[in-house]
Amino acid sequence: MAPAGVLHCTLLWLTVAAVASLLTKEQRDSIVDQHNIYRASVNPKAADMARMTWNENATLVAEKYASQCIWDHNPAVKNIFGESLFTSTGPINVSKVLHEWFKEHEHYDYDNNQCSEDEQCGHYTQMVWAKSTSVGCAAHVCATFQGLPGFTNTTIVVCNYFPLGNVVGHKPYQAGEPCSQCPENWTLCEDNVCGPEHKDVLPSTETEHGDILPSTETERGDILPSTETEHGDILPSTETEHGDILPSTETEQENNTRAMPEHAVIASKAGTGTLILARLLLAGLIASLVF
Numbered sequence: 001m002a003p004a005g006v007l008h009c010t011l012l013w014l015t016v017a018a019v020a021s022l023l024t025k026e027q028r029d030s031i032v033d034q035h036n037i038y039r040a041s042v043n044p045k046a047a048d049m050a051r052m053t054w055n056e057n058a059t060l061v062a063e064k065y066a067s068q069c070i071w072d073h074n075p076a077v078k079n080i081f082g083e084s085l086f087t088s089t090g091p092i093n094v095s096k097v098l099h100e101w102f103k104e105h106e107h108y109d110y111d112n113n114q115c116s117e118d119e120q121c122g123h124y125t126q127m128v129w130a131k132s133t134s135v136g137c138a139a140h141v142c143a144t145f146q147g148l149p150g151f152t153n154t155t156i157v158v159c160n161y162f163p164l165g166n167v168v169g170h171k172p173y174q175a176g177e178p179c180s181q182c183p184e185n186w187t188l189c190e191d192n193v194c195g196p197e198h199k200d201v202l203p204s205t206e207t208e209h210g211d212i213l214p215s216t217e218t219e220r221g222d223i224l225p226s227t228e229t230e231h232g233d234i235l236p237s238t239e240t241e242h243g244d245i246l247p248s249t250e251t252e253q254e255n256n257t258r259a260m261p262e263h264a265v266i267a268s269k270a271g272t273g274t275l276i277l278a279r280l281l282l283a284g285l286i287a288s289l290v291f
């Protein structure tokens with residue numbers, strides 16, 4: 001009865017995870033809707049923007065990684081998923097996180113495909129990456145953080161995108177009349193984004209939208225091999241990379257040590273790679289370690 005035993009453990013783990021890191025159905029729907037609204041509102045307009053759906057696989061990966069409370073990219077997914085990270089002391093409104101990521105468009109120049117110097121825009125470019133058709137996110141409250149000394153009772157948000165974006169040498173989308181260059185079999189234009197004509201061209205996870213089906217539980221282990229040992233190599237300069245705190249929260253941060261207000265300290269991280277990627281982003285390049 002070994003298989004039954006395995007299943008039992010998996011279910012138990014799932015329950016714990018559900019308490020710890022899963023977002024509600026409402027939050028998931030809102031993440032998908034918000035992505036599609038943002039994807040439809042890029043400037044210049046996008047000709048080939050695909051509609052985004054919820055990705056259950058990516059969610060399981062994000063959830064497991066979030067619960068590890070590490071301020072660094074998940075090395076196990078760097079060639080599989082795009083990844084954006086966000087953390088803040090106190091509770092997090094995921095909707096605001098997405099807004100902050102989208103706001104990076106102010107620092108992005110479409111024509112030369114670059115960020116302004118010393119600014120991040122990789123969260124934005126991943127968010128509006130035309131070929132990324134699904135996203136899965138998780139949030140977790142961490143008592144302490146590896147890689148962010150002094151952060152206690154901090155919430156981390158992890159979003160994994162599939163297929164991954166921020167591919168070196170590519171723009172996030174093709175500029176042009178909305179839906180004028182939709183991918184094959186994705187020509188159903190709705191609200192200025194390309195949608196699949198038939199349900200059967202959707203990724204298999206589409207039917208699992210919003211809830212975890214038993215069949216996904218066994219997939220959990222495959223996706224994320226033990227990564228704990230790979231995170232020791234956090235580079236000394238990580239703190240400086242978190243200096244690019246979002247403008248709206250900078251003032252709150254000054255009072256952090258005394259008042260400890262919500263959202264007192266915010267750090268944000270985009271891309272699919274490691275800290276090398278973060279450096280590239282800071283250097284004003286849209287790049288990643290994607291091959």
Ligand SMILES: *[C@@H]1O[C@H](CO)[C@@H](O)[C@H](O)[C@H]1NC(C)=O
Nearest residue numbers: 092093094095096097098099
């Ligand atoms: C989260 O932020 C959004 C946008 O700022 C706002 O409309 C919403 O009410 C907030 N939700 C909560 C629970 O505060």
Ligand SMILES: *[C@@H]1O[C@H](CO)[C@@H](O)[C@H](O)[C@H]1NC(C)=O
Nearest residue numbers: 142143150151152153154260
């Ligand atoms: C973190 O939260 C727990 C539970 O609310 C609380 O007991 C603890 O004092 C908090 N720690 C810090 C450093 O704020």
Ligand SMILES: *[C@@H]1O[C@H](CO)[C@@H](O)[C@H](O)[C@H]1NC(C)=O
Nearest residue numbers: 183184185186197198200201
């Ligand atoms: C588009 O749909 C047709 C008919 O279902 C199928 O044969 C073809 O492989 C699809 N193309 C792509 C790129 O999925």
Ligand SMILES: *[C@@H]1O[C@H](CO)[C@@H](O)[C@H](O)[C@H]1NC(C)=O
Nearest residue numbers: 057162203204205219222223
């Ligand atoms: C979900 O993960 C499983 C196991 O890794 C994989 O076989 C399946 O293709 C994935 N589905 C999607 C839509 O990525």
Ligand SMILES: *[C@@H]1O[C@H](CO)[C@@H](O)[C@H](O)[C@H]1NC(C)=O
Nearest residue numbers: 250251252253254255258259
């Ligand atoms: C810090 O807190 C003090 C008193 O609570 C307030 O007067 C001041 O404006 C705050 N400073 C910032 C930058 O928020």
